[in-house]
Amino acid sequence: VSMPLLLAVKTKIFEKYTKSKTGCACWFDIRRKDCACCQGTTNKVMQCGWPMHHYCYKKSDRFGCPGVPNNKYTFSTRGYPCFWDHDRKDCAWCSPGGYQCGPGQKAGPDSKLGNRCQTGRNLKYCDSVVGDCRHIPACDHNADCLFHREFGKNLNLFHCMCNKKNGFQGNGI
Numbered sequence: 001v002s003m004p005l006l007l008a009v010k011t012k013i014f015e016k017y018t019k020s021k022t023g024c025a026c027w028f029d030i031r032r033k034d035c036a037c038c039q040g041t042t043n044k045v046m047q048c049g050w051p052m053h054h055y056c057y058k059k060s061d062r063f064g065c066p067g068v069p070n071n072k073y074t075f076s077t078r079g080y081p082c083f084w085d086h087d088r089k090d091c092a093w094c095s096p097g098g099y100q101c102g103p104g105q106k107a108g109p110d111s112k113l114g115n116r117c118q119t120g121r122n123l124k125y126c127d128s129v130v131g132d133c134r135h136i137p138a139c140d141h142n143a144d145c146l147f148h149r150e151f152g153k154n155l156n157l158f159h160c161m162c163n164k165k166n167g168f169q170g171n172g173i
Helices: 003-008
Strands: 018-024 035-038 045-047 056-058 074-080 091-094 099-101 128-130 143-151 155-162
Touching (some): 035 045, 091 099
Antiparallel strands (some): 045 056, 099 128, 143 155
16 A cells, blocks of 8 residues: 555545454455454455555445545456457446446556546446446456346446355455
């Protein structure tokens, strides 16, 4: 995590949720083991996404942790397949209704703050696509893209779900 980002967020707000800053698998990339371990129940506490992956915070199904760029629409700036190149996994995980920004120096994966998501209404911010598996087909072959919930009047959201019957678990990517 870069110093300016840490200075912008008072890390004390994460203390009661974070057991250790490293040692647990990262939810956004289950191959990594350098993310925070959380204390508390999983229905009340969540591990933060990149670049705040060394912390845990109170659970939200709507917003990313404080310190994650554009956290109103972004859970993590890394780990999700990019909509323009599904082999790249350095793009943002969007919160429900968030739109993943495309490549570029402003909000793409190579930008200063990494890839992020935004509202689909702001067409000047970045080229973007709804950040779910129906619009970015990237589920693992042991997972299915299933309906998750409605968002607003005209948008159905989908997410990858592991085939638990066959013993698979994780984020479905």
